[in-house]
Amino acid sequence: MKFGTIMLAGQPCLVMQHNDGGMCLVDRLLEMADAGSAPTMLDLVHRLGNDPTLAATLSATATGLQGKHALAVDEQTDWLPPIGNPSKILGVAFNNRELMKKAHHDPGVPNFFLKPPSCLTGHGKPIIVDPAWGAVIPEPEICAVIGRRAKHISEADALDHVFGFMIHNDVTSHGLKFGKDSIAVTYDRDMARPEFYGWRNLHGPDDTDAYYVYHTRSKGTDSFGPCGPWITLRDAVGDPNDLHVTGTIDDEVFTRDHTGNYRFSVEACIAEASRYFTLEPGDMISFGTTGKGVGRFPRGHKSLLLGETTGIVGIEIAPLGRLANPVLHQAGGA
Numbered sequence: 001m002k003f004g005t006i007m008l009a010g011q012p013c014l015v016m017q018h019n020d021g022g023m024c025l026v027d028r029l030l031e032m033a034d035a036g037s038a039p040t041m042l043d044l045v046h047r048l049g050n051d052p053t054l055a056a057t058l059s060a061t062a063t064g065l066q067g068k069h070a071l072a073v074d075e076q077t078d079w080l081p082p083i084g085n086p087s088k089i090l091g092v093a094f095n096n097r098e099l100m101k102k103a104h105h106d107p108g109v110p111n112f113f114l115k116p117p118s119c120l121t122g123h124g125k126p127i128i129v130d131p132a133w134g135a136v137i138p139e140p141e142i143c144a145v146i147g148r149r150a151k152h153i154s155e156a157d158a159l160d161h162v163f164g165f166m167i168h169n170d171v172t173s174h175g176l177k178f179g180k181d182s183i184a185v186t187y188d189r190d191m192a193r194p195e196f197y198g199w200r201n202l203h204g205p206d207d208t209d210a211y212y213v214y215h216t217r218s219k220g221t222d223s224f225g226p227c228g229p230w231i232t233l234r235d236a237v238g239d240p241n242d243l244h245v246t247g248t249i250d251d252e253v254f255t256r257d258h259t260g261n262y263r264f265s266v267e268a269c270i271a272e273a274s275r276y277f278t279l280e281p282g283d284m285i286s287f288g289t290t291g292k293g294v295g296r297f298p299r300g301h302k303s304l305l306l307g308e309t310t311g312i313v314g315i316e317i318a319p320l321g322r323l324a325n326p327v328l329h330q331a332g333g334a
Contacts, residue, residue: 001055002230002321003164005041005122007078008071014041015071017230018062022070029061041083041231042282045163049147049281055233079122082166082228083145086282089115091141091170091219092269095288100263104200110264110272113215115170115225115286123229126328127171128222131307133333134175138301139289140247140315142240142259143168144266145231150279158270161279164231165240167315167323168286170219171226171306177218184211222334226313226325227284236319240266243317245290247301250311255300257290 002017003026015023026044027037035057038044048054071077093111094100121127129136147163187196192208200211237243240259247255259266266287273285291300306313306327314324 001059001233001236003041003044003233004082004228004230005080005084007080012040012080012084014038014044016058016062017073018065018070022072024062024065024070026058029058032065033057033061040085042085045083045145045147045281048163075124077124079124079229081120081122081225082231083282083284084117084120086117086145086284087280088277089117089120089225089284089286090273090277091115091215091286092264092288093215095263095269096291097261097263098292099289105198106263107199110269112273112276113219115215116220119220119222119225121223121226121325123226123323124325125226126223126326127169127226127306127313128328128330128334129173129306130331130333131329132331133173133307134179136171136173136175136306137304138247138306138313138315139170139172139291140245140255140301140317141168141170141286141289142166142243142245142266142317142320143227143284143286144240144270146279146281146283146285147234148281150270150274153271153274155265155267155271158267158274159234159240161270161274162234163281164233165237165320166227166231167317167320168284169226169313169315169323169325170286170289171221171224173218173221173224175307176221177213177215181216181218182211182213184209186210226323228323230321232320238319240287243320246316247304248314248316249304249309251314253294254297254304255291256294257292257300259287259290261290261292262288 014026148161150161187208293300297303
């Protein structure tokens with residue numbers, strides 16, 4: 001089953017994909033089943049978490065309609081982020097076996113960063129880039145939506161706390177990252193603690209430099225979080241560590257990879273995150289970029305600089321669907 005959020009008659013509406021490829025209003029289905037309401041995706045996340053039979057009720061009601069009351073999915077559909085108000089969006093950095101080969105030291109645990117909900121945008125909406133920001137790249141990823149509150153959970157229990165999965169393009173500006181979100185400092189030796197340096201190679205015994213990189217503008221700028229169009233329920237996805245990921249620009253493939261190349265599994269990332277963050281229903285966790293190169297894009301997504309090109313960035317992940325967003329150049333960004 002797949003659920004999304006669209007703008008209809010000036011109002012955000014929760015929809016479910018119909019068997020014929022169209023979609024039905026979830027509140028209409030709930031009304032027909034005399035099963036209350038779920039105005040938003042977060043409401044549905046809570047309701048399905050409390051009543052697992054509700055999914056079967058929605059499916060049976062939609063099947064009984066036999067296409068009646070269905071809405072078309074076409075170019076006029078105004079897609080919103082499937083869930084627009086998560087309490088937090090976590091990303092996992094460098095979660096790729098190939099990328100990790102270039103690390104000075106493998107940290108042994110996932111590296112996390114946060115994105116603000118204000119960066120989220122829907123399928124078909126533009127990724128707005130100021131060319132002056134330098135290198136801006138797409139990052140095709142799978143993203144989990146948490147369905148049940150999670151704290152200090154095990155890897156074995158991690159997927160039980162997932163509502164579903166969707167596609168996320170974790171757009172990143174390395175120009176903003178290193179130009180505005182980073183700073184290097186040299187510590188006095190009495191301030192240079194050993195834990196400051198275990199993650200990198202030192203350049204001699206007198207090296208007390210520390211580097212600080214904050215993923216703020218670089219990942220959280222408005223429109224840097226395209227996602228959707230659908231959230232696919234967890235049980236319909238199968239193993240999230242066994243999914244093929246394809247990225248395209250105007251239908252030309254720039255990366256083709258597999259989530260089996262993650263350094264840390266989806267379950268490991270969720271469990272580790274829950275040690276430090278209380279994961280609430282609706283929270284999003286994006287698991288890192290699969291980025292093998294193809295053709296004229298030898299470095300995959302890193303070869304596609306969005307500040308130097310326009311076109312439609314597409315991400316396909318079966319069985320999640322396809323996310324597509326045009327690139328728009330605009331001074332000052334969104």
